[in-house]
Amino acid sequence: MRFDLDKLDSNGETFSRAYEHDALSFADTEVQRLTAPALIKGKIRLRRDQIELRGHLKAGIEVVCDRCLCPVEVPIETDFASSFTVGVPEEDQGVHELTADDLEVSVLASESFDLDEFAREQILVNVPARVLCRTDCKGLCPHCGADLNEAACECQQKEIDPRWSALAALRDKSS
Secondary structure: OEEEHHHOOOOOEEEEEEEOOOOOOOOOOOOOEEEEEEEEEEEEEEEOOEEEEEEEEEEEEEEEOOOOOOEEEEEEEEEEEEEEEEOOOHHHOOOOOOOHHHHOEEEEOOOEEEHHHHHHHHHHHOOOOOOOOOOOOOOEOOOOOOEOOOOOOOOOOOOOOHHHHHHHHHHHHHO
């Protein structure tokens, strides 16, 4: 869904869109797929020289567990408020110091706004930094790669820190 920025006014335009499981591409990201339709709704409007976008996003995604790599369903629900400006005015194209207000505004390169790409970005920004399939996930064996949640593997051995190997050799020699 695209909005033509030339047609926006200060009253704005409301939007509501549902994205089915294969509607958004998450290739090369930590998100495997949508597990529930992503619903985005809100309002886009022109305010002074900026485009304001406010609304709500709700989705269900699948990512992998950080320890055992099993798929995990994660709900995403967030409110958003973003500001955009179209291009950079010629007088501002030189080198100048950024202010805190400048960091809150994104620059659009075209004369239209792509809601689909914005929804995708909002989902990616709201993926938790750490995802576990369960709080007591044991992860994978570092030697054979077996899932330690399902069964213990044969190669689990108590490893000795190589820095202590000389003391272990002395202990073995004295016994």
